[in-house]
Amino acid sequence: MVLKAELHCHIEGAAAPDLVLKQAQKYGKDVSAFIKDGSFVWHDFTSFLAAYDGASDLFRSEEDYARLSEHYLTSLARDGCIYSEFFTSPDHALKSGISPAAYTNALGEGMQRAKAKTGIESRMIVTGVRHIGVESIEASARFAARCGHPLVTGFGVAGDERMGSFEDYVRAFEIAREAGLGITIHAGELCGWESVQGALDHIRPSRIGHGVRAIENLDLVKRIADEGIVLECCPGSNVALGVFGSFEDHPFPKLRDAGCKVTLNSDDPPYFWTSLKREYDIGRDNFRLDDKALTAVTRTAIEAAFVDKKTRAALLARLNGGR
Numbered sequence: 001m002v003l004k005a006e007l008h009c010h011i012e013g014a015a016a017p018d019l020v021l022k023q024a025q026k027y028g029k030d031v032s033a034f035i036k037d038g039s040f041v042w043h044d045f046t047s048f049l050a051a052y053d054g055a056s057d058l059f060r061s062e063e064d065y066a067r068l069s070e071h072y073l074t075s076l077a078r079d080g081c082i083y084s085e086f087f088t089s090p091d092h093a094l095k096s097g098i099s100p101a102a103y104t105n106a107l108g109e110g111m112q113r114a115k116a117k118t119g120i121e122s123r124m125i126v127t128g129v130r131h132i133g134v135e136s137i138e139a140s141a142r143f144a145a146r147c148g149h150p151l152v153t154g155f156g157v158a159g160d161e162r163m164g165s166f167e168d169y170v171r172a173f174e175i176a177r178e179a180g181l182g183i184t185i186h187a188g189e190l191c192g193w194e195s196v197q198g199a200l201d202h203i204r205p206s207r208i209g210h211g212v213r214a215i216e217n218l219d220l221v222k223r224i225a226d227e228g229i230v231l232e233c234c235p236g237s238n239v240a241l242g243v244f245g246s247f248e249d250h251p252f253p254k255l256r257d258a259g260c261k262v263t264l265n266s267d268d269p270p271y272f273w274t275s276l277k278r279e280y281d282i283g284r285d286n287f288r289l290d291d292k293a294l295t296a297v298t299r300t301a302i303e304a305a306f307v308d309k310k311t312r313a314a315l316l317a318r319l320n321g322g323r
């Protein structure tokens with residue numbers, strides 16, 4: 001089995017419908033607006049976010065969150081994943097009535113349980129959410145910078161890219177950078193190549209969440225390759241959301257051929273009827289990557305991971321040893 005690593009998954013978006021249904025029963029809530037016949041239902045990015053927020057509201061206690069990260073990471077490990085970074089959201093925690101610190105500690109507890117069972121290594125990237133606003137993004141950055149949790153190693157911004165502008169987020173990212181956190185930001189998913197350029201110019205991340213619409217400007221593609229920016233590509237998400245009409249239209253192979261550092265990720269797996277395993281299958285079946293090329297994708301992810309030197313060396317040794 002090809003060993004895998006993931007850099008881009010939103011932990012609330014990793015909750016499978018059957019787990020969300022159990023949570024709904026636990027809290028006596030009706031989820032028929034966004035789960036039908038055991039599957040999430042939505043029809044565009046806005047309704048996807050509404051379903052995502054509705055499901056997120058059903059994770060309320062520390063044990064709910066510990067179970068969520070434990071389940072997700074255990075399922076990843078079963079599919080040959082040795083490293084996972086997932087996005088956390090203090091705003092979603094607050095909305096569910098739990099403090100960001102208790103939420104982060106609980107997710108960390110689930111990460112430790114999963115590691116004890118399977119050996120999977122993992123880290124958290126705290127995110128702010130664009131459609132909630134710049135103040136909350138700065139509050140998330142301040143939380144990330146001072147929380148002191150050893151498994152929080154990055155900061156990012158997600159949410160509706162059509163709202164807000166990169167200039168507004170500079171201060172939040174400076175807070176995170178000064179605290180020594182890795183930096184990634186969503187861009188070039190719903191919005192075009194200009195958004196990727198704006199992210200690079202204003203935020204100076206080492207990685208871009210998605211970034212795939214950079215393909216609309218070949219000078220920008222060259223810049224991404226020259227500067228070694230890593231793209232957290234999520235083809236299943238992009239095709240489900242209609243960013244590209246089909247995998248044949250997806251720019252992953254072109255970006256890779258142009259020398260960009262590309263990785264494969266699941267984003268919000270059950271919402272897009274995907275998994276990290278399926279993303280690697282798409283790599284094999286649609287992008288014609290053989291085992292060696294898929295292993296190189298994993299190596300790119302580990303090289304770009306927000307981990308200390310020792311952990312990176314151990315992960316690379318594991319990858320090179322094929323175990």
Ligand SMILES: Nc1ncnc2[nH]cnc12
Pocket residue numbers: 010013052158159160161186189237267268
């Ligand atoms: N695909 C996505 N894009 C932006 N923000 C998100 N939050 C959860 N999933 C997201």
Ligand SMILES: [Zn+2]
Pocket residue numbers: 008010158186209267
């Ligand atoms: Zn995302």
